[in-house]
Amino acid sequence: MPHDTTRLHHVGHIVENLAEASSLYGRLGFVVPPPSCPAMPRSEGAPPEPFGAANTHADFPDSFLELATCVKDGDTGRLPADTRLVPLEAPAEVLPLLVERIGETSANLAACLDRFQGLHILMFSSPAIDEAAVRLTEAGVRHGGVNTVRRAAPAGANSPVETIRYLEIDAQEPHSGTNVGTGAGTVPEGRVGIVADLDPGIQSARHLDHPNGATGLAEATLCVADEDLAATQHRYAAYLARRPRQEGRARIFDLDGAALKLIPESALRATLPGEEPPALPALVAYTVTVRDLPLARDLLHRNGVPVRETPTGDLFVPAKEALGTAVVFRAG
Known part of the structure; x- marks a missing residue:
């Protein structure tokens, strides 16, 4: 169905x-x-x-x-x-x-x-x-x-x-x-x-061509207290009528070409190095796909935007540099 x-x-x-x-x-x-x-x-x-x-x-x-x-x-x-x-x-x-x-x-x-x-x-x-x-x-x-x-x-x-x-x-x-x-x-x-x-x-009448090569919204990351992970997973399973898969300590709700990631607070720094949640629960990051990740990196560097790398090879701008949310760039 x-x-x-x-x-x-x-x-x-x-x-x-x-x-x-x-x-x-x-x-x-x-x-x-x-x-x-x-x-x-x-x-x-x-x-x-x-x-x-x-x-x-x-x-x-x-x-x-x-x-x-x-x-x-x-x-x-x-x-x-x-x-x-x-x-x-x-x-x-x-x-x-x-x-x-x-x-x-x-x-x-x-x-x-x-x-x-x-x-x-x-x-x-x-x-x-x-x-x-x-x-x-x-x-x-x-x-x-x-x-x-x-x-x-x-x-x-x-x-x-x-x-x-x-x-x-x-x-x-x-x-x-x-x-x-x-x-x-x-x-x-x-x-x-x-x-x-x-x-x-x-x-299609809007401006869809971005200098960083971004093509779409790929993921949102929701950080919750460790003890609230199961209850939050249950809520979103009802919202989305989907079951999540487990990826390390995270729970991933796969959509069509995008995903919602639920992550316990204790695992956030391992997923997005250096990040801390501003509150709990909190949406702490979003991810966009880009056509060419090295080109996106070069653009950010030229514009003086500091970037870090995730363990999976994505680039991200830390929340403290991006007005409170980590902005993640992923090869499309």
Whole structure:
């Protein structure tokens, strides 16, 4: 029977300063377009100002990396100068709800940053998201149902509007302390969910050719306390309807051309030398495939980006050099 979750859709890197992050990703060899941000006037007759949350993507044919930040009142210095402001235009009866939802998104990003700067979003891709929602419900996994949002498609796409359908998995019970999860839309490690597959006719209109030769999102790494490994494995087996394989002390959920790696804290330094989790549990790294690993190494060296090597021969930029997440490059 075909799986209803087939690959990694995207990971979300939440940052304090989107201008700094965009510059970093350029040095890493990714093409990151100008971010977009909602905007509205602070007073009647005033020009629109950014508010809520801003984000941008580094895109691949069937996945992407997201960079996002919350926007504080009057604080535009942390946004790139070329940020695209999107004025809110909605009927008067709808506008308050729209502003409220954007505010909730911003508050969620702020809560992530209170925990640590780094990866907080993990989304899997599905060719059959409605079936995935039914399966999760039948498996006893709480989620918020399938949501639909629409936005303008990029120039050159096969449609003027891009439709995004997604669900977010809820924690089974409220969390507190260092955990982000509060039940709705989060689990202990952050926001985890399933998104309908990207539309190739729309995605192909985006910039997919990166100087580092990156071709796709290959792996996300989730570090957990040793004593929580079995319980976390059980959760993701239910989320993905797959059984993991064992690789040393790690548990690997193989998808179609990608994977989720669960690793106990005590084994992290052996997998990614020198790395420490910023919290537990935490998404500590993501991996992209590249066409030519030596060329990627040369680019990073020319751009003054320090790299290390994993025991398996992958290259990675340490989290302390990459705003809180290790960035791994693997030969495709």
